[in-house]
Structure formats: structure tokens, C-alpha cells
Amino acid sequence: MKKISVVGLLISAVTLSVIALFLYDPYLLYSRFFDYTGMPAYQAPPNAKPKPDMGEITVCAEQYPEWRKAYTIGGIDIQASDACNPDNPYEVAAFVRGTNNVIMPVLMRTQLSDDAVIKKDDLDGDGDPDNITIRVEVAELNGRSPDEAEFVPTYEIAPGIKPGAWVFAPKSRGMATVNREDLTANRLLRLPSAPIRVEQGDNITLILENTHYFPHTIHLHGVDHAFSNNDGVPQTSEKMTMPGEQHVYQLKPRHAGTMMYHCHVQVQAHMMMGLQGLFIVEENKPNNWVQTFNVGAGKVRVPSKGVLEDYAQEYDMHYQGIDTSLNNLIQTSNDPRQLAKKMHRIYDITDGSDDYFMLNGRSFPYTLRESLITVEPNQHTKLRLLNGTPDVIAFHPHGHKPTITAYDGVEVNPANRIQRDVFTLSSAQRIDLDLYTKDDGLNSYGEGVWLVHDHAERAITTNGINPGGNVSQIVYRKYLNKNAMAKVEGVSLMPYFTPEYYQGEVPSWTESDPYGYWADVAGRDVSTLKDVLLIIVLGMLFGVVLLLLKTLYACLQGLINKMTGEPS
Amino acid sequence: MSAVSRKIILIGLLLGFVIPSSYAMRMGEWGMVMNENKEKLPQGCINIAGEERIIIKAGREYAKKFPGTIFGYSQHEFSFPKCTRVHVTFINEDDIRHQFMIHGLPAYLHSQSMFHIELYGRGETSGVFITPNTEETYLAHCDVAQHMEKGMKAQILVGGGNGNLPSVPGISGQLIKDYYALDASIQNLALIAILFLIGFAASIFFFIWNKK
Numbered sequence: 112m113k114k115i116s117v118v119g120l121l122i123s124a125v126t127l128s129v130i131a132l133f134l135y136d137p138y139l140l141y142s143r144f145f146d147y148t149g150m151p152a153y154q155a156p157p158n159a160k161p162k163p164d165m166g167e168i169t170v171c172a173e174q175y176p177e178w179r180k181a182y183t184i185g186g187i188d189i190q191a192s193d194a195c196n197p198d199n200p201y202e203v204a205a206f207v208r209g210t211n212n213v214i215m216p217v218l219m220r221t222q223l224s225d226d227a228v229i230k231k232d233d234l235d236g237d238g239d240p241d242n243i244t245i246r247v248e249v250a251e252l253n254g255r256s257p258d259e260a261e262f263v264p265t266y267e268i269a270p271g272i273k274p275g276a277w278v279f280a281p282k283s284r285g286m287a288t289v290n291r292e293d294l295t296a297n298r299l300l301r302l303p304s305a306p307i308r309v310e311q312g313d314n315i316t317l318i319l320e321n322t323h324y325f326p327h328t329i330h331l332h333g334v335d336h337a338f339s340n341n342d343g344v345p346q347t348s349e350k351m352t353m354p355g356e357q358h359v360y361q362l363k364p365r366h367a368g369t370m371m372y373h374c375h376v377q378v379q380a381h382m383m384m385g386l387q388g389l390f391i392v393e394e395n396k397p398n399n400w401v402q403t404f405n406v407g408a409g410k411v412r413v414p415s416k417g418v419l420e421d422y423a424q425e426y427d428m429h430y431q432g433i434d435t436s437l438n439n440l441i442q443t444s445n446d447p448r449q450l451a452k453k454m455h456r457i458y459d460i461t462d463g464s465d466d467y468f469m470l471n472g473r474s475f476p477y478t479l480r481e482s483l484i485t486v487e488p489n490q491h492t493k494l495r496l497l498n499g500t501p502d503v504i505a506f507h508p509h510g511h512k513p514t515i516t517a518y519d520g521v522e523v524n525p526a527n528r529i530q531r532d533v534f535t536l537s538s539a540q541r542i543d544l545d546l547y548t549k550d551d552g553l554n555s556y557g558e559g560v561w562l563v564h565d566h567a568e569r570a571i572t573t574n575g576i577n578p579g580g581n582v583s584q585i586v587y588r589k590y591l592n593k594n595a596m597a598k599v600e601g602v603s604l605m606p607y608f609t610p611e612y613y614q615g616e617v618p619s620w621t622e623s624d625p626y627g628y629w630a631d632v633a634g635r636d637v638s639t640l641k642d643v644l645l646i647i648v649l650g651m652l653f654g655v656v657l658l659l660l661k662t663l664y665a666c667l668q669g670l671i672n673k674m675t676g677e678p679s
Numbered sequence: 680m681s682a683v684s685r686k687i688i689l690i691g692l693l694l695g696f697v698i699p700s701s702y703a704m705r706m707g708e709w710g711m712v713m714n715e716n717k718e719k720l721p722q723g724c725i726n727i728a729g730e731e732r733i734i735i736k737a738g739r740e741y742a743k744k745f746p747g748t749i750f751g752y753s754q755h756e757f758s759f760p761k762c763t764r765v766h767v768t769f770i771n772e773d774d775i776r777h778q779f780m781i782h783g784l785p786a787y788l789h790s791q792s793m794f795h796i797e798l799y800g801r802g803e804t805s806g807v808f809i810t811p812n813t814e815e816t817y818l819a820h821c822d823v824a825q826h827m828e829k830g831m832k833a834q835i836l837v838g839g840g841n842g843n844l845p846s847v848p849g850i851s852g853q854l855i856k857d858y859y860a861l862d863a864s865i866q867n868l869a870l871i872a873i874l875f876l877i878g879f880a881a882s883i884f885f886f887i888w889n890k891k
Binding site: 320 | 739746747775782791828846858
């Protein structure tokens, strides 16, 4: 009886398995034996998944479109800006005049503290102030909160992408966030660390007020400054500036040019966290009120007298990379002791690689909102580039061959000023370019919307998803639409403004693919009678196997009982 | 009148409109006191029930008591009766900006429901507010980026309050908890082993004793 049932069970198992195999995919067998069995019948692959719902898409989230026009505030002529999100002109005025020299209503339209930029004393009588005091604070973006899962203050570099970062920011007042409900960072707290402009020969007092929870310093890279207690290097020139403390840096730069500043404490981590910015020394000219900070970099709305002699406009372009395995550490704990260890002793930059690539603190498509280079034909535009990434970048403008005028703040001999369409910048290197929009087939190929990006291909992605990274555009103004975006003739840019696109949930060509040729493939589902039978047969097979196991167990039990001599 | 000055006047008017209690604002190179309320009675208060004076010191010094913080206040909890006029003296002992900002107060008394004292550096200032006629716990903090998260957080209990706020140093725990690994030293492991054995022996003993 027992034996028969075992044999019966075995036969059932084999039969059910064969049936299941045929029901699942007879072609597994046909493809080997089609000579004998004939060709398999057509079986349609699964359908495409429906297109993802991307919800409401805003290309230009314009808060203050009126800020785009040219202003005159406090006697300062502020150039118009074509950016979707332009700089606050009142802030620009306060930076140019000094927060001590603007009237209260102007200061109230900014979030600057009264002592952020103090400008006094025209010592040489040339019409501009020569004693300048600049205060910077250290702000954390997308940090951790012990109270809520959201990062504070929130700062998006691209749709849905909020890496942790630290920045030097002009000294501000009031809340770090928009308000208690909206935890978005206020406009002054953003990447990159604000470019600082000073005039050659001025007495600069740069005060670092360390509002952060780690020690920091400022190293004035390439800027003429005395060594003692002034070089920002904890191992050579000074003690670190501790949380709650300030450090005063004194300088009177004799040489003009595009330089940089950065924190020199645990540089491999702190510089990559974002504590790096452009530091520009403008040539000494009469009546030269320079724009001390250019928050968010990009267009300089009040270029210096020296720049305006040769150029119609000027753009600051700061390239940065983010390795999420460093930057997002600040989102893993609220305890500074744990963060200090994770960031400086466990994180190993020699194993690191950048995931995000930013131009002026944003990745494509948000670069289009702030970092378009808008030009007219036959115009000279000054570009100041800084490579803040740990890799070489290959700056490539489409449609143009700009002329290099300075390396690391040192003028290139006019006879040696080369024109290229790929400029390499090592880490921390700066170059000044003259973008000349003369349609002569060399300087420019004519009007249009021309991409501008780092041609190291990883840098045109956001964590591997293209288009992303530090891609922006040179736009001839006749191609601008009223929405402050370029009139493009290619594919729709809409999907790029959704977080889903950068999470890899949207097929790359979805807007150009009405038939779903390259859509995501849906999985196999229970749709035919065969599928129904297959599942039932599999269930039966499972039952038979269980019964077999039970019999096997009973056999073994009997065997053991026999060996130990106990009655079964 | 020039276009510029006209623009400035316009801005001034706009600002006056936007900030209804702008008269209650003091600002200078030292810092600011915003939305102060010395006189106006909150709804439901018949009169000023009393006067209180507090001194709040802010700085790195006060973080020493609480591991894992960097900034702090000299006191992290304040209790006041309802309808009480509170005179706040705020002292900043660091060389950077700190704030003492109370949120959630009645919006008809305080623009953005906020009473705000800020010092741009080392120094002292004071301001006044009147507690509402409610039993509520109010948040007071410094909103310089990460200062609240790293310890500058206090709660103000009016009329006994309505419970604690999260992660107030020395008072309440975190909602988004930090993870701490086990101390793997011999002493700690030995202690754990001994306590575990005591528990194990007790339960075995109980079963044996029960069977008998």
C-alpha cells in the first residue's frame, strides 16, 4: 500500500512537471526539436507599460519676474537679466553700495544683516570706497533634522535631488527657511558659495563667522595676502575657527584676476561639501563700485569699470561635483561626533566618484532657469570659469570658439591668446574667456541656441541619467521666449523637469515615442486559459511534493526506530 | 521727484502694508527685535495678569551639558501663566549670529505668528511679549541653519502647556532617532552576559519549581 502510493506520487509529480513545462513555455522544447515538431506558434510579448504620469510641470517657477528688468537703485545701474530666476536687484544694490550705505527700504527687501558688507572711506579720492568689510557665514543645506524626515533647509539642485552641502554665504538675518511651514532655504542660502568681488588695492577685511557645527577657515587661493594668521591653513598659519567664533582676514590685493576662496580644514571633505567659491579682484579704476557678492554666481548685474571697458556683460561660471557618499552623510545622523568620524575618517575620497555635476549650484534642467548665457550678435561677453570638482573638466561651448584671456588670474600675452572649443581646467583652476559673438565661422557660427557643457561625458548626466549634469545654453536673445527660456526646435524638455525622470522611471524618449517603441516593457501576467491552468498545475505539483516529503520523513523515522530498536 | 526716489517711497509703502506691526520693529548693526508686543491684550485676556522677567543666554558654552549638541541656551524650558507680560533679555555669548524666535503666537499680535530677537554678534538686547490665553507649548529656537538641530531649541509652556515638543535638549527625545552602536568593551559585554544569565536562570528555576 505504502509503496504503491509512493510510486503513484512520483508518477504524478513527473506528469504534472511535464504539463507545467508545456503550459509555461513549450518553445523551450520546440526550439531544440523544431525539425520534428514544426515551428512554434506566434506568442505576443507583453505590452508596453502606460506612460508615467508626470503631473503638473513647471518649466520656469518665476517668483519675481519683475526683477529681470534693468534697475537703478541708489544711483547704481543694474543690468537687466534674462534668467527665469534673476538675482534680487535690491540685494545687488546693497552689495554694490554696502549694507551700511543703502536706505532701510532697500535693505528690508533683502535678507542681509546690516553689517554684511560695510564700505567706507575713499582714501585715494577716486570716487569709490577703499575700506571694505565683508562678513560670511557657513550654512548647511539639506541637513538632517531630529524632528522631521525632510532635510533642512531644503535646496534642490535638480528636480527632486537634494544632496547635503555646506556653503559660505553673505551674512544674513532672519530665518534660514522661507518660513516655519515651507522649509525651502531662503534665497541667500544656496550653492555655490557666493562669488566675492573686491577692487585691487582696497583694504579688505574678510570676516568668517562660523555659524556651522564644525571648525572651518578661509584660504584665499591665488589672492595676494600676507601669511601670518591669514592663510587659512591650520597646519601652517592659524588656528581653526571654531563654531561660534569669528576669524578676521586682512588683505590688500596688489594683483587683479579671477581667484578663489575655500575652507582649508579637512579639504578633501570640506571643499567637496561646497565650501569653495570664486574670489575676483577687479582692476583699480575710478568710481569703481564692485558687486561684492554675486549670489548664485551667473550673470554679474553690475560689472566693474574695468570689465565694462572691453565687455558688454559678464558671467561667473562655477563648476562643482557631488559625491553622494560624502555629501549625503550629513543626512545620516544629527550627532556632530558621528558626522565628524564618518566624513573625515570613514569616507575615503580615493574610492569616491562624483554623481552630480553642477554649474552655479544647479544641474540641468535647473541650469536653464539661472545659468543661460544670453547674447546679442557682435558682442563681447566675459566668462570667468572655476573648476571646483576633483577632476579635469573639458569646457565645451557649441557654435563658438572663445578666446582665452587669463589663466588663474594672470593675463595671457595678447599674441598667445588662443581660441578653442574645448578648454581644459584642472581642479581649482580658473580661466577667463572672451566669448565674441561675431558670425564669422570662427568666433561664432551664427545665432541660435547652443549648448555649453563639460565634455567629460559623465558630467552631462545626473547620477548617470542624461540629459543632466552641468549642461546649459548660450542663447541668442532673439531665441528667448517670454518665459525666459530658449525657443528650442528639438524635443520637449518637459520630462526633464520631473523628479521621476532622474529616478529613472521615465523612458528617455517618451515625448517623441507615441507608439511606445522604446517604452518600458510590462511584465507577463495571467491573461490566457493556459496561464490559468499553469498556476493550478503548479499548485497541484506543490501539494504532491509535500506529500512525497511527508512519506520520506515517515520512512526515515521508521529506519531510525528500527536501528534504535524501539517499537514503532 | 526722480524716478528712483518715487520707487523708494513706493517700496516703503509696500513694506508698511506687508508688515502690519513694522512699528514694533527695531533694527541696527547690533541685530533686531521684531513683532514685539508690549501693550495689546490677547483675545480672552481681561488684563495683564502679571509680569515675568527672563534672561536667556545663547552660545556654544551651553552645549557642553548635552552630548551631540554644538550650540545651546542657558535654559531650554520656560513656564508662564496666561496673559502675562514677559520681558525677555537675550544675551549672545558667541561671536556669530544667534536668535531667540518664538513661533505660533497669535497672528493678530505678531506678524507671521512670530516674536523674534536676533543679535548679529556678542551682546545683549531685550524685548517684550504677552502670553496668550491658552494652554499651549510654544517653540522657541534659533533658526540660523542647523542651530536648532544642534541644540538651540527651547519650549515655552503657557498655562501649563500642552505637552512637550520633540528633541528639546534635556527634556524630550528625537522623533528621527540617531543610531548608536553597542559598546563592545569587555566590561559592557560581561555585564550584559551576567544580566542575561540571571534572567535565564530565574525562568528555568521557575519552571522546575513549578513542575515539582
